[in-house]
Amino acid sequence: MKLLAIEASQYGTYYRTRYQQVEELGIEVHVLNGLGTQDFWPEDRYRVVGSKHIDDIIEAARNWHVQEHFDGVFTFSEFSVIPVAHVAEALGLPTIGVEAARASRNKLLMRQAHEEHKAPHPRFRYVSTADEAAAAAEEFGYPVILKPTLGAASSFVFRLDDAEDLRERFPVAAQGVTDAPLFQMEADGVDVGPSGLLIESFLDGNEYLIEAVAWEGEVYLGSVVDRVTVEGDTFDDDVHHAPTSLTQTQLAQVHRAVTAAAHAQGLERAAMHAEIRFHDGEPYVVEIAARPGGGGLDHMARLSAGFCPIRATASVAAGLRPEVGHYAPTGVHTAAMCLICAPGTIGAITVPPEVEESDRLFFFKVTAKPGDLVKRPPEGNSILGFLGATGTSFEDAMNTASDLADKIEVSLS
Numbered sequence: 001m002k003l004l005a006i007e008a009s010q011y012g013t014y015y016r017t018r019y020q021q022v023e024e025l026g027i028e029v030h031v032l033n034g035l036g037t038q039d040f041w042p043e044d045r046y047r048v049v050g051s052k053h054i055d056d057i058i059e060a061a062r063n064w065h066v067q068e069h070f071d072g073v074f075t076f077s078e079f080s081v082i083p084v085a086h087v088a089e090a091l092g093l094p095t096i097g098v099e100a101a102r103a104s105r106n107k108l109l110m111r112q113a114h115e116e117h118k119a120p121h122p123r124f125r126y127v128s129t130a131d132e133a134a135a136a137a138e139e140f141g142y143p144v145i146l147k148p149t150l151g152a153a154s155s156f157v158f159r160l161d162d163a164e165d166l167r168e169r170f171p172v173a174a175q176g177v178t179d180a181p182l183f184q185m186e187a188d189g190v191d192v193g194p195s196g197l198l199i200e201s202f203l204d205g206n207e208y209l210i211e212a213v214a215w216e217g218e219v220y221l222g223s224v225v226d227r228v229t230v231e232g233d234t235f236d237d238d239v240h241h242a243p244t245s246l247t248q249t250q251l252a253q254v255h256r257a258v259t260a261a262a263h264a265q266g267l268e269r270a271a272m273h274a275e276i277r278f279h280d281g282e283p284y285v286v287e288i289a290a291r292p293g294g295g296g297l298d299h300m301a302r303l304s305a306g307f308c309p310i311r312a313t314a315s316v317a318a319g320l321r322p323e324v325g326h327y328a329p330t331g332v333h334t335a336a337m338c339l340i341c342a343p344g345t346i347g348a349i350t351v352p353p354e355v356e357e358s359d360r361l362f363f364f365k366v367t368a369k370p371g372d373l374v375k376r377p378p379e380g381n382s383i384l385g386f387l388g389a390t391g392t393s394f395e396d397a398m399n400t401a402s403d404l405a406d407k408i409e410v411s412l413s
């Protein structure tokens with residue numbers, strides 16, 4: 001099998017190890033980046049367009065397809081879900097479709113689809129000014145959530161507890177969705193829907209991250225992970241545990257919610273990352289993305305549930321039914337976290353051998369480097385990398401992950 005991976009704007013080296021995982025499955029991966037570095041992937045299977053305009057990306061992909069005859073097109077990048085749908089459509093290859101891609105990328109369009117098809121979701125309103133946001137917050141009742149329609153990595157997502165919080169946070173988020181580099185990574189020339197801010201009603205329960213597959217009317221929950229972060233007024237997707245603590249009854253509720261939302265978004269054949277949060281004992285859909293979850297969630301899925309989101313993504317890209325059944329935990333306990341430091345410019349990152357060589361780690365990846373500027377909320381959500389450990393219980397895995405993370409030293413210049 002031969003697949004074409006696309007990033008409209010290369011996200012550093014973040015996805016390179018994932019492309020390597022695809023190749024370990026016996027699949028030949030070619031990478032096409034709209035904008036990117038020259039040494040990112042083996043030269044004979046890598047091209048940089050020099051433009052992130054969709055027309056230029058499609059032309060480059062079409063010319064390469066004539067030579068290589070790709071079996072499918074895929075992406076791991078949230079910013080390239082819509083461009084991949086356009087490219088696959090232009091090349092006559094399997095695709096979720098442009099409309100489904102747009103509804104799975106833009107949070108306003110996603111919420112409107114959920115509302116129309118009665119998938120469980122928080123109340124929401126698209127707001128253009130602080131006064132509009134304040135009116136929505138008063139109607140919904142504090143606390144509320146302020147979030148970008150085209151967000152990623154929880155950047156500029158705030159919990160607002162009162163009107164004072166709203167007046168403080170709204171201009172920060174409004175400027176962020178205009179100026180922050182993360183929001184400049186969408187392909188040019190693509191209709192991504194309205195870019196702005198939403199006010200949503202607050203969901204006060206626990207959150208769960210799900211790697212799932214939609215296939216011809218059925219939805220399969222391949223992996224279910226508990227988010228165990230202690231939350232404040234900002235959101236870091238930083239500490240996870242699997243297998244889930246959800247009961248069979250709750251899992252059935254979650255399955256119904258994910259199924260309804262996937263159908264609402266038009267996802268008929270797709271590898272998906274779903275985020276669910278409970279409120280008053282019922283699950284609500286935070287989002288469903290048409291790509292696998294980031295960080296170490298793919299490793300957690302394989303270890304704790306025997307499901308591989310990477311293999312599923314490759315299969316769907318080629319139009320093949322993925323190897324997936326309904327959620328069945330293996331009994332292996334895993335705990336994973338984002339590595340976070342104080343804001344500033346990184347001078348050095350020191351990882352001792354006992355961390356790098358630990359046989360308790362199933363995943364360890366440093367994504368930052370010296371010279372990088374670390375931004376923390378409310379200015380941004382920069383992280384150093386990811387670390388995940390196994391254990392005989394949640395406490396054992398979590399303690400191991402925390403102890404090893406504490407040994408990593410970061411100096412700020």
